[in-house]
Amino acid sequence: MITDNTQKLKVPFFAGNAFTTGPYGGNPAVVVFLQDELPDEILLGIANNFNQSVITFVYPPTPEDTEVNGQTASFRIRWFSTLREIWLCGHGSFVAAASIFDTPGLVSAGVQSLRLKGKHNTLTARRVDDGQIELTLGAKDVERVTPAQEKEIGDIVKRSIGDIQILSVWTDKKFVLVEVEEKGEGDLASRKVDTDTLIETGYPSNIITAGSSDPDVAFISRVFHPAQGLAEDPVCGSAHGLLTPYWSKKQGFGDKQVSVKQVSPRGGGLDVKWNIQEGTVTLRVGLSFTAVLDWHAGRIRWLRYPNCPPYQHFW
The missing domain is CATH 3.10.310.10 (Diaminopimelate Epimerase; Chain A, domain 1)
Structure with a gap:
């Protein structure tokens, strides 16, 4: 009281x-x-x-x-x-x-x-x-889930955001990271999401991410925390502790600073850099x-x- x-x-x-x-x-x-x-x-x-x-x-x-x-x-x-x-x-x-x-x-x-x-x-x-301002936080590694888990989580994501191609599913235990393939420019940004369905993944935080069709943007994402009382995070800084190393390995930009976007309805952008030797990620906003x-x-x-x-x- x-x-x-x-x-x-x-x-x-x-x-x-x-x-x-x-x-x-x-x-x-x-x-x-x-x-x-x-x-x-x-x-x-x-x-x-x-x-x-x-x-x-x-x-x-x-x-x-x-x-x-x-x-x-x-x-x-x-x-x-x-x-x-x-x-x-x-x-x-x-x-x-x-x-x-x-x-x-x-x-x-x-x-x-x-x-x-x-x-x-x-x-x-x-x-x-x-x-x-630059903020430096710890870089996080992700591991690919099992094929059975990938299908289960992929089906949940499809029920949440509609039919979309699931490329892979990864986790660091707190976040689940789902890479998808957009059907066209603006596809991920325009989708209406049933965030309550994402609670079924069993993870506190859910990242849906894709490569960007914009040559000036390395990758895009949307982030949801419905189990924590936040349906969609407009721009999630901590998620980029996972996203930056993940896309750096996939796209090969190493420790180069790149621009990225979170394509929530409010939207936002930041520059990110994976400091490989230090095991950290720097965000500039x-x-x-x-x-x-x-x-x-x-x-x-x-x-x-x-x-x-x-x-x-x-x-």
Whole structure:
């Protein structure tokens, strides 16, 4: 039960879109900054109040997580859906990094990279010269499922999105990756998907991917998490920890940076690079804006939004 003291809790939050440079595309995220630990049920309640796919909670660094050489700062981070805590969220981490970099006083002027330390994953975020942000996460290997599993999962996918050629099915235990062949340009993007049917695959997250007919785009994908309460993920950063090595091996682009797209209804794009020797994947994205709610001053401050005034009163 939420107490009166918790109801009066006032904390800054940020809202932004990752994987896009426009105000209405990409993947929306809310980032909440907390000074102290709160019970998980309170964090879950906050996530439900915002009713976004994922809420990112950022905590100040502990004494052992202070800045390293004046160039890297560490923060603790957790991600919650409306149902439960989740193990990783790429787009929430991007917006968290942008919020930290763009808010005066959170890090010193010389800091160019962040270490975002989750319970199960530690990510590195870096700001680059063109104003974009790079996020580095672990690369994931996938294994092909058995022929019987491939037929079973393929049949489920066909019932979900309609008749389509299934080329292969792979998994890393958390994601199932299904490569399909499009019937024509825009085929995968235009399909209506019965996401509830995908729960039958037995995997928390489902990736459907295909090679791209656009010579400037290496591959396309759509990602669904219906078992976790998110029907379709507009643009899933963590899925590209699997997709990038998979398509690099298949297409032979090695550790070259390539552009890719997620063709959900909102849509979004990013540049990806498989750092083969380090066993990581680097994602580079644009972010359209971040809105900062300042409870004490009674105002919203917009960041990374080209046509808005510095401050806008909301009461």
